[in-house]
Amino acid sequence: MHASLADILTDLVQNSIEAGSNLVNIVFIEDIKSIRFTVEDNGRGMNKGTLERADDPFRTDGIKHPGRRVGLGIPFLRQTADQVGGRVDINSSIGKGTRVEAEFPADHLVQLWVQCLSFGGDYEMTIRRVRRDSDDRESLYDINRTELSEALGGLEDAGALGLLMEYVRSLEESLLEIDEEGDS
Ligand SMILES: Nc1ncnc2c1ncn2[C@@H]1O[C@H](COP(=O)(O)OP(=O)(O)OP(=O)(O)O)[C@@H](O)[C@H]1O
Numbered sequence: 555m556h557a558s559l560a561d562i563l564t565d566l567v568q569n570s571i572e573a574g575s576n577l578v579n580i581v582f583i584e585d586i587k588s589i590r591f592t593v594e595d596n597g598r599g600m601n602k603g604t605l606e607r608a609d610d611p612f613r614t615d616g617i618k619h620p621g622r623r624v625g626l627g628i629p630f631l632r633q634t635a636d637q638v639g640g641r642v643d644i645n646s647s648i649g650k651g652t653r654v655e656a657e658f659p660a661d662h663l664v665q666l667w668v669q670c671l672s673f674g675g676d677y678e679m680t681i682r683r684v685r686r687d688s689d690d691r692e693s694l695y696d697i698n699r700t701e702l703s704e705a706l707g708g709l710e711d712a713g714a715l716g717l718l719m720e721y722v723r724s725l726e727e728s729l730l731e732i733d734e735e736g737d738s
């Protein structure tokens with residue numbers, strides 16, 4: 555996840571520079587629930603049509619890559635955000651510049667557990683997740699694949715995967731809540 559975020563940010567900055575900007579401001583905020591960043595430039599900007607086309611992988615400005623018809627930066631950003639339940643907002647005005655804001659849920663562990671649990675086939679798996687905060691307070695949850703599969707009626711179809719994702723997310727959130735209660 556972090557590797558692809560770095561790729562995405564690099565692409566956005568490259569877009570800014572290629573748009574003739576001489577000022578690019580980046581803000582990057584990471585907290586326990588999400589990663590958010592904005593890239594703001596003072597480049598040539600886009601009108602509404604260009605902005606709409608920027609979402610289309612089969613369009614590029616035809617100038618940057620003569621002979622290439624696809625521009626992948628912004629569609630890749632949108633696709634990545636869609637896949638993980640994030641969001642992207644792009645504001646742009648001609649002659650003034652462009653501001654891209656993106657937010658991704660910081661739930662790479664949820665995705666990891668779902669992956670590990672949802673390989674096809676009949677296998678048992680247990681996962682113990684422990685979280686220790688800076689005061690050494692500990693919280694944990696346990697997952698047992700067989701029990702989970704029985705409760706959800708299998709782990710194969712899309713519906714069950716959705717439920718699995720929700721369930722694991724709620725387990726992760728319960729760890730964070732214990733932390734927040736402790737803080738207050
Ligand atoms: N910051 C920006 N300022 C002005 N125009 C932009 C900006 N970012 C994107 N665009 C416009 O949107 C188009 C699509 O951008 P996108 O990053 O998706 O593809 P690309 O930059 O053309 O190609 P690639 O990213 O694959 O090198 C660009 O060609 C450019 O016209």
Ligand SMILES: [Mg+2]
Pocket residue numbers: 565568569625626627628
């Ligand atoms: Mg680009």
